[in-house]
Amino acid sequence: MDQSTFKLIARADERAKLWDDMAKARGEFLCKGTEDSICKLRVVLFNSKHQALECTFESPTQMKDQEEYLGHFFLGGEKYYFQSKAQVVNGKVLIPVPQELYHLQRRQNYRVRIPDGYQAFYNIILVNDKPQKITGQLADLSSQGCRVVYRLDAPLMKTGDKVTGHLLIGKRSPIEVQGEVRHIKVDDGNKVIQTFGIEFTPLPTILENKLFAITLEIHKEVFRR
Numbered sequence: 346m347d348q349s350t351f352k353l354i355a356r357a358d359e360r361a362k363l364w365d366d367m368a369k370a371r372g373e374f375l376c377k378g379t380e381d382s383i384c385k386l387r388v389v390l391f392n393s394k395h396q397a398l399e400c401t402f403e404s405p406t407q408m409k410d411q412e413e414y415l416g417h418f419f420l421g422g423e424k425y426y427f428q429s430k431a432q433v434v435n436g437k438v439l440i441p442v443p444q445e446l447y448h449l450q451r452r453q454n455y456r457v458r459i460p461d462g463y464q465a466f467y468n469i470i471l472v473n474d475k476p477q478k479i480t481g482q483l484a485d486l487s488s489q490g491c492r493v494v495y496r497l498d499a500p501l502m503k504t505g506d507k508v509t510g511h512l513l514i515g516k517r518s519p520i521e522v523q524g525e526v527r528h529i530k531v532d533d534g535n536k537v538i539q540t541f542g543i544e545f546t547p548l549p550t551i552l553e554n555k556l557f558a559i560t561l562e563i564h565k566e567v568f569r570r
Contacts, residue, residue, distance in 0.1 A: 350455060351426065351447035360442045364391065364398055366420055374400060374440065377558035378414040378431065381518050382406040383551060386438055397432070397439040409433065415561050416440070417554075424449040426561060456487040457560040460567055464515055467493045467543070471509035472502055481541070483514070486563070488556035490524065490544040496537050502526050508543065514559060522548065 354360050366372075368391040376384040384407060386400035408414055410433040417426045427443040449455055459465050465483040470476065479501060481493035491512075502508065506526045511519040523546040532538035548556070 350450055352450050354425075354446045354448055357442075360446050363420060363425065363446070364442045367418065368398060370420070372418055372420060373403070374416050374418050375554045375558065376408060376414045376416045376431075377555070377562065378408045378412045380406050381555075383555050383558060384408050384414070386440075389437070392439060395432075395434075395439050395441070397441040400438045400440060402436075402438070408438065415558055415565070417557065417561070428565070455557065455560055455564075456485050457563045457567075458485045459483045459563065463563070463567070464513075465563070466513045467491055467510050468513060469502075469508050469510040473507050474509075477501060479510075483512075484540060486512075486514075486556070486560055488545075488548070488553045488560065490527070490542065493541050493543060495539050495541060497539055498537060502529070502541065504529060512556075514563070517559070520552070520556070522546070522552075 354363070367388050370388075372388050374386040374388070376386060378384060383404065384402070385404035387403045389399050389401055392399040408431040410431060412431045413428070414431055415426070415428055417424060426447045426449060427445060429440065429443055432439040432441075465486070467481050467483055469479040469481070479495055479497070481495040484492040484494055504526050507523065508526060509521065509523045511521055513519050524543040525546070526541055527544045528542040530540045532540070
């Protein structure tokens with residue numbers, strides 16, 4: 346795990362304190378399992394018998410028992426991340442204190458670099474509300490924007506243009522997002538290759554959380570290679 350981005354909370358008492366604080370605040374977990382959509386959990390209490398937070402489902406998407414998932418939560422304005430397997434007991438989810446719990450170091454949302462060969466695209470369908478078909482390879486992604494490499498014989502976009510496109514990442518369902526071209530960099534060796542920085546139009550919270558979870562999934566996949 347990139348320690349400049351994610352800090353491992355190594356001390357057991359610090360992890361336990363966070364779980365205690367989540368119980369007192371009746372906090373919220375956002376979990377990304379096998380489904381494309383986010384599973385939202387609400388903390389009800391700390392279950393002393395199981396030494397775990399007991400949570401109820403607060404979303405149509407529900408996880409199955411033993412389903413692997415990525416979870417994240419906010420506490421005191423800070424963002425934390427962990428991996429686990431769902432423990433579903435009598436319709437409730439138990440979340441024990443994880444052995445590996447990470448604190449997202451940067452205040453801004455995490456931006457994951459997309460390696461060459463990874464199947465991830467931002468394919469534009471509209472430029473300033475006019476139909477346009479431009480296929481581009483993602484260079485990096487966050488829940489607030491992306492950098493995309495396009496091969497363009499002619500300049501089809503300029504800084505300030507409004508765009509609508511589909512994020513296609515691996516085998517996941519396409520995600521339609523709008524954004525604005527913030528900057529353009531032309532490759533010195535090949536003028537056809539252009540890298541566009543695109544800032545997404547403010548997203549609904551559930552979609553922003555979904556994109557954040559996807560960036561963590563990509564990070565995990567790349568890290569395991």
